[in-house]
Structure formats: structure tokens, C-alpha cells
Amino acid sequence: MYSLVKTTGKWDVSWQHESKPCRIHSVCGPNSLCTYDPYNGRTCSCLPGFKIKNHTDWSYGCELESEINCNRTRVGFLWILYVDFYGYDIRYISNSTISQCQKECMKLCNCKGFMLRFVEWRGVNDCFTKFLLINGHHSPEVNGIFDIKLPIDRMFLFSNNNKTQNVSMLDCSGLGPVVLDRMYEKNSEKESLIRIWLWFATGFGCFEATCILMVLYYLYSANQGADNTTQGYILAATGFKRFTYGELRKVMHSFSEEIGRGSGGIVYKSTLSDGRVAAIKQLNEANQGEAEFLAEISSIGKLNHMNLIKMWGYCVEGKQKLLVYELMKRGSxxxxxxxxxxxxxxxxxxxxxxxxxxxxxxxxxxxxxxxxxxxxxxxxxxxxxxxxxxxxxxxxxxxxxxxxxxxxxxxxxxxxxxxxxxxxxxxxxxxxxxxxxxxxxxxxxxxxxxxxxxxxxxxxxxxxxxxxxxxxxxxxxxxxxxxxxxxxxxxxxxxxxxxxxxxxxxxxxxxxxxxxxxxxxxxxxxxxxxxxxxxxxx
CATH class of the missing domain: 1.10.510.10 (Transferase(Phosphotransferase) domain 1)
Structure with a gap:
């Protein structure tokens, strides 16, 4: 959000959704670093020994200028301060030295580098060896050093005083000009056209509002005896459908078709109102609080992989907690x-x-x-x-x-x-x-x-x-x-x-x-x- 400073006539950033935009997942692509300051904004740069892969899009990241083989005598390590790459660890070693961490990374062909981070409350260094260099960012808050594996013949190009690559600017010359209207042009023809559109929008808005009120009145009349917490559908932040207990009980025919049970609960087969065949699990852990349950549901909603079961919705009413999954035809x-x-x-x-x-x-x-x-x-x-x-x-x-x-x-x-x-x-x-x-x-x-x-x-x-x-x-x-x-x-x-x-x-x-x-x-x-x-x- 920008605010206009009247005394100078300039726009200043007064608020932004992400206070640390470089922590956004894969914002600069593999093998690259994201740097942010309030004046220049967010910039991307390649690691030493790497070059930009696509000059029109930073999401492709960077690639090695020369390949690394598995010969330990032909590779070395270049350390960079205030840099971190989170995720994609091969191995985590507690209470490690830099020499131990280097040896661990050197003996693994797929190790691209390692992070040696100082843990203040324990007073030791922890080692994280990486098989991918993604989510890289540069920040003075990083408490540790990052060592990147490079061919020996490339390391001499980067001295201890010049370890960062120049920021590679994107080449957008082939994308064509983008023209933005920055001035309002006033003339009678445009004003007449705007007036017509305003009358049309107002009339259409009134008609739409009337339709919505009629639908809401119909829903209220159909469910006037129901409890307020069970009316309608509530979408969670994850996009799941929040079912009512009565709704699920009805489609499950009062829990009549059981297809499995375990320590976590009983699973029933059911056909939802939209025709989808579902597996509905009634959880046993009734003592779990609603806030804790919804927090876990929100975490599950962030998962998206072809080898993880897909969840369609849930229900939480008092001690009743149910999960609605897609039904697997072959069973377990x-x-x-x-x-x-x-x-x-x-x-x-x-x-x-x-x-x-x-x-x-x-x-x-x-x-x-x-x-x-x-x-x-x-x-x-x-x-x-x-x-x-x-x-x-x-x-x-x-x-x-x-x-x-x-x-x-x-x-x-x-x-x-x-x-x-x-x-x-x-x-x-x-x-x-x-x-x-x-x-x-x-x-x-x-x-x-x-x-x-x-x-x-x-x-x-x-x-x-x-x-x-x-x-x-x-x-x-x-x-x-x-x-x-x-x-x-x-x-x-x-x-x-x-x-x-x-x-x-x-x-x-x-x-x-x-x-x-x-x-x-x-x-x-x-x-x-x-x-x-x-x-x-x-």
C-alpha cells in the first residue's frame, strides 16, 4: 500500500502484506538469492558460479556455468555470510563443526552445499546438507554461514570480498510495451457514456440484491428451526466444505454402512448430495478442542500431492468431529x-x-x-x-x-x-x-x-x-x-x-x-x- 506525501508529492510504501517478501516460497527460483530493502524492493541474483536460466523470468532460477563431477579433488567450498536456503535437507547433524559438515557434503555427490547455523540457546552449531538450493534469501538476521560446492577452477574468480553475483536484470524487450492510463480525460462524450453505465449498473445491482434477498429468505424459511451454527455452508480458509452433523448423518443413513475401523475412529461409506462417493471418518479423539482441530484441518488443506489422500470437507459440532475423504475403490x-x-x-x-x-x-x-x-x-x-x-x-x-x-x-x-x-x-x-x-x-x-x-x-x-x-x-x-x-x-x-x-x-x-x-x-x-x-x- 502506497501513501502520498503531500509535502514532497511522492508515494511511500506505508504497509505491505509480507514484511519479509524474500521468505515467499521459491520467489527467485533454484540456485538464486533474494534480497530485499525498502527502497529498491525485492531483487534476485545468481549464486557465485551460476548464471541466470531464463532472462525473462526469475522463477526458472539459475544454472551452473560448468558442471560439477563427483571427484572430490576437483571441487571445493565457497562460504557466503548472511545467506540461508530453507528446506530440502539431505541430513541434519547436531553439534557439528565446519570441517565435519564439509566432509559430510563432500562424500555425497548430490550435495550442493550446506548451512552451518549457530543455535544460541544450545551454544552449538547445527549442520544442514542440501540436495537442492531453493528458497534462498540474503538477510542480516541469518545467524550462520552457507558453503556452496563449486568446481576448483571456478572458485578463484570469487574472492572473499566479492562473493555475490551482480544482479541480473530481466530482459523484457520482446514482450511489447505496456501503456497505463494515468490521467482522467474529461469530455462531454465520455461523461455521457459513464452516466449511462452508472444507471445500468445501479439497476442491475438492485435486481441482483432483490434476487439474493429472496434466496436468503427461502433458505431461512426452510431451516428456521435449525441451530444457528448448523445453517448453510461455511468454507474454511483451506477451501474445504464445512458440513453439518445432521447433513452427514442423513447421507450416511444414520451411520449404517461401515467399511473400516481403527484406533483413530470408524470409517463409513456414503454418497454426498452432489453424487460423489465418499469415505467419512468419525474420529474417536473427542477431547481435542475445536481450535486445535481446525488448526490441523488448515494444515492438511495446504497439502497437495497425487500420493496423499484428498479431503473434501469436515464437520465439527461439540464432541462430534468427522472428516470427509474421497473413497478409494481398492480399499487399503x-x-x-x-x-x-x-x-x-x-x-x-x-x-x-x-x-x-x-x-x-x-x-x-x-x-x-x-x-x-x-x-x-x-x-x-x-x-x-x-x-x-x-x-x-x-x-x-x-x-x-x-x-x-x-x-x-x-x-x-x-x-x-x-x-x-x-x-x-x-x-x-x-x-x-x-x-x-x-x-x-x-x-x-x-x-x-x-x-x-x-x-x-x-x-x-x-x-x-x-x-x-x-x-x-x-x-x-x-x-x-x-x-x-x-x-x-x-x-x-x-x-x-x-x-x-x-x-x-x-x-x-x-x-x-x-x-x-x-x-x-x-x-x-x-x-x-x-x-x-x-x-x-x-
């Missing part, structure tokens, strides 16, 4: 595993699709979202067996600026026995790696056909033991490798999934699952790394 992964319904190679598409959905939650959202109950019941399948992660009732939404993935605010154990990471047992800080662990268990259960819902008893192949599925798989792998020439894949793969399968795909998938199930959370890969490995097999 658990149902398909128990009924041997999976088609050939569908298991691989389910594994990679689930990984993509979790990677989005862990790394691509502006808030970190930890889904604390990953299991086959919470992975739903559409008509083409494409997976969608569901049930965010046990999710934890963490602000990136408030402790992030190192936040240990969980006060009680969450999840399902058999899929829970060791961090819950040892009361360690809970990070995205708890979801990585649960994903590994789901993949092994899907491939082996061994259920984790009860006591594990394995007598397949002459081996009888009671214990963890991971131990059983590793024993099979070691035993076949020592005594037989056939693949250990044949020993652990569930025959009900089909006899025609790609052994190489299956072997890589099992090894990735075992990496996800490492006891040490720092030894587990991120979900983004899992996606990259599996995508290379497609």
Missing part, C-alpha cells in the same frame, strides 16, 4: 495383502508411490509433517492400484523455524506396535526418520506376506522362530548366500504376489527397506533418497 493395502488381490508388479508401484507421498510430507512442505502411524491400513489404493497415504490423525505438524525436525515435543508414544521406530522406546528426539522406519516395515510386510499385527511366527522354508521380521529376512539372505546358488529373493517373496517378477527390482527394494530399518536413525536414508533409488529402476 492391508485388505489387498490379506485377500491376495495385488496384480503383477503392483507392489513396486505401491512402494515408490508411498515413498513419494512421504517425501513430500517430510521435505517439500513449508511445514515438516511427521506421519506417526505409517502402516498398510493407512495406505489406500485407487482403481489403478496407485497408493495414497491417509489418516493424518496421528501426524505432527512442526514449524521449520521452531526447532524443526529436531523437535522432541511428543509426550506420548504414537503409532502401531510393530511399525514403531526404536526412538519411541529410548525416548529419543523424534524426526522424519520414524516415518522412514515404518515405511521399511510396510515394504517388508508387503513383499514377504508376513503380518505384523500379531505375534510373528515364521515357519516358511523349515525355519521356525518367534521374533522380528527384519531378523527373519536377514537370516534367509545369509543362509541362501552360504548354501545355495539361487537368489534369496525366492525365499522371502510372497508367492501370492505372482511368480513373474523382476528379481533385480525386488532385491533393490528389499535392501532399501533394510536400510530404512537401521536401529541408528542417522544411518537410515531420507524418503527423498529412497524415491531417487527406486525411480532409477522404473
Amino acid at each position: 493395502l492391508a485388505e489387498n495383502l490379506s485377500s491376495n488381490q495385488l496384480q503383477r508388479d503392483a507392489w513396486f508401484e505401491i512402494a515408490i508411490g508411498t515413498a513419494k507421498g512421504l517425501a513430500y510430507l517430510h521435505e517439500e512442505c513449508l511445514e515438516w509433517i511427521l506421519h506417526c502411524d505409517i502402516k498398510p491400513k493407512n495406505i489406500l489404493l485407487d482403481s489403478d492400484y496407485q497408493p495414497k497415504v491417509a489418516d493424518f490423525g496421528l501426524s505432527k505438524f512442526l514449524n521449520r523455524g521452531g526447532g524443526g525436525l529436531n523437535n522432541s515435543s511428543f509426550s506420548r508414544v504414537r503409532g502401531t506396535r510393530g511399525y514403531m521406530a526404536p526412538e519411541w522406546v529410548y525416548n529419543l528426539p523424534n524426526t522424519a526418520k520414524v516415518g522412514v522406519y515404518s515405511y521399511g516395515m510396510v515394504v517388508l510386510e508387503m513383499i514377504t506376506g508376513k503380518s505384523l499385527t500379531g505375534t510373528l511366527s515364521f515357519d516358511h522354508g523349515g525355519l521356525t522362530s518367534h521374533g522380528r521380521l527384519v531378523t527373519w529376512v536377514k537370516e534367509k539372505m545369509n543362509k541362501v548366500a552360504a548354501t545355495s546358488d539361487h537368489s534369496w529373493v525366492e525365499e522371502i517373496f510372497d508367492p501370492s504376489l505372482g511368480y513373474e517378477y523382476d528379481i533385480n527390482k525386488l532385491e533393490v527394494l528389499v535392501r532399501v527397506a533394510l536400510l530404512c530399518l537401521e536401529e541408528d536413525k542417522d544411518s537410515r536414508p531420507t524418503m527423498r533418497q529412497v524415491v531417487e533409488i527406486l525411480a532409477s529402476l522404473q
Whole structure:
């Protein structure tokens, strides 16, 4: 908003919606920096060693002037002060030195640089290695240094006193002139035309207002006995439809068609008034306050990914809290595993699709979202067996600026026995790696056909033991490798999934699952790394 200073005749910025416009997601594109000051506004510039990709649009960002190979002797690091790139972390290392952080980034080919941030309340430095340089901004508030990986032959061009690139101006010469009318021209012809339009607009406005009043009167007459909180439709800030409890009870025929239940609540099948077939979940956690419930709904509304279940609406009236989702025709992964319904190679598409959905939650959202109950019941399948992660009732939404993935605010154990990471047992800080662990268990259960819902008893192949599925798989792998020439894949793969399968795909998938199930959370890969490995097999 601009205000006119009468004494000088100039316009000054007196208010703006975003006080820090450089914190807007991807405003300058990859490998670029956003800088803002009140006089010149927001500007974009490329990182040292990079050049602008599209001279007419900064959203494309910048690209390397010369490629970086994986030879450690040919690359180095250039440090830049007061710069931060939030999100897209490969790994987070607490209480780290700059040399430790450099070594960690150097041994990873996909590491583009790292942020070493000083945490005042702990008095230590934390290291964040990055696989993408997005959301970059320059600000004196940044408490740390950023090191960018560059080829050795390019580093000498940037001295310690000249580490920022000149701001690349956009070339808009080919877009044609834009002419703005800045003066009001007064003449009798224009005044007559304006007068006619004003009379027309006034008449049309009166007619429209009359129609609206008639519709409102009709709605009021039809629902005059209803409570004020249940009249009409209220759109949440997310765009969801807010249903009334009576409305949902009617379309569900008084909760008559139950299709599933769990610790979070009961799920019913229903057809909405607009003809859409929905799954409506009645939540058990009635003690959750309305404000807390609506805040979580708002966070879910920001999610948009093909491998996450889509929510259509909700209802909150007193202790009654319901969620309205799209209905998945194939049901849950658990149902398909128990009924041997999976088609050939569908298991691989389910594994990679689930990984993509979790990677989005862990790394691509502006808030970190930890889904604390990953299991086959919470992975739903559409008509083409494409997976969608569901049930965010046990999710934890963490602000990136408030402790992030190192936040240990969980006060009680969450999840399902058999899929829970060791961090819950040892009361360690809970990070995205708890979801990585649960994903590994789901993949092994899907491939082996061994259920984790009860006591594990394995007598397949002459081996009888009671214990963890991971131990059983590793024993099979070691035993076949020592005594037989056939693949250990044949020993652990569930025959009900089909006899025609790609052994190489299956072997890589099992090894990735075992990496996800490492006891040490720092030894587990991120979900983004899992996606990259599996995508290379497609």
C-alpha cells in the first residue's frame, strides 16, 4: 500500500502484506538469492558460479556455468555470510563443526552445499546438507554461514570480498510495451457514456440484491428451526466444505454402512448430495478442542500431492468431529495383502508411490509433517492400484523455524506396535526418520506376506522362530548366500504376489527397506533418497 506525501508529492510504501517478501516460497527460483530493502524492493541474483536460466523470468532460477563431477579433488567450498536456503535437507547433524559438515557434503555427490547455523540457546552449531538450493534469501538476521560446492577452477574468480553475483536484470524487450492510463480525460462524450453505465449498473445491482434477498429468505424459511451454527455452508480458509452433523448423518443413513475401523475412529461409506462417493471418518479423539482441530484441518488443506489422500470437507459440532475423504475403490493395502488381490508388479508401484507421498510430507512442505502411524491400513489404493497415504490423525505438524525436525515435543508414544521406530522406546528426539522406519516395515510386510499385527511366527522354508521380521529376512539372505546358488529373493517373496517378477527390482527394494530399518536413525536414508533409488529402476 502506497501513501502520498503531500509535502514532497511522492508515494511511500506505508504497509505491505509480507514484511519479509524474500521468505515467499521459491520467489527467485533454484540456485538464486533474494534480497530485499525498502527502497529498491525485492531483487534476485545468481549464486557465485551460476548464471541466470531464463532472462525473462526469475522463477526458472539459475544454472551452473560448468558442471560439477563427483571427484572430490576437483571441487571445493565457497562460504557466503548472511545467506540461508530453507528446506530440502539431505541430513541434519547436531553439534557439528565446519570441517565435519564439509566432509559430510563432500562424500555425497548430490550435495550442493550446506548451512552451518549457530543455535544460541544450545551454544552449538547445527549442520544442514542440501540436495537442492531453493528458497534462498540474503538477510542480516541469518545467524550462520552457507558453503556452496563449486568446481576448483571456478572458485578463484570469487574472492572473499566479492562473493555475490551482480544482479541480473530481466530482459523484457520482446514482450511489447505496456501503456497505463494515468490521467482522467474529461469530455462531454465520455461523461455521457459513464452516466449511462452508472444507471445500468445501479439497476442491475438492485435486481441482483432483490434476487439474493429472496434466496436468503427461502433458505431461512426452510431451516428456521435449525441451530444457528448448523445453517448453510461455511468454507474454511483451506477451501474445504464445512458440513453439518445432521447433513452427514442423513447421507450416511444414520451411520449404517461401515467399511473400516481403527484406533483413530470408524470409517463409513456414503454418497454426498452432489453424487460423489465418499469415505467419512468419525474420529474417536473427542477431547481435542475445536481450535486445535481446525488448526490441523488448515494444515492438511495446504497439502497437495497425487500420493496423499484428498479431503473434501469436515464437520465439527461439540464432541462430534468427522472428516470427509474421497473413497478409494481398492480399499487399503492391508485388505489387498490379506485377500491376495495385488496384480503383477503392483507392489513396486505401491512402494515408490508411498515413498513419494512421504517425501513430500517430510521435505517439500513449508511445514515438516511427521506421519506417526505409517502402516498398510493407512495406505489406500485407487482403481489403478496407485497408493495414497491417509489418516493424518496421528501426524505432527512442526514449524521449520521452531526447532524443526529436531523437535522432541511428543509426550506420548504414537503409532502401531510393530511399525514403531526404536526412538519411541529410548525416548529419543523424534524426526522424519520414524516415518522412514515404518515405511521399511510396510515394504517388508508387503513383499514377504508376513503380518505384523500379531505375534510373528515364521515357519516358511523349515525355519521356525518367534521374533522380528527384519531378523527373519536377514537370516534367509545369509543362509541362501552360504548354501545355495539361487537368489534369496525366492525365499522371502510372497508367492501370492505372482511368480513373474523382476528379481533385480525386488532385491533393490528389499535392501532399501533394510536400510530404512537401521536401529541408528542417522544411518537410515531420507524418503527423498529412497524415491531417487527406486525411480532409477522404473
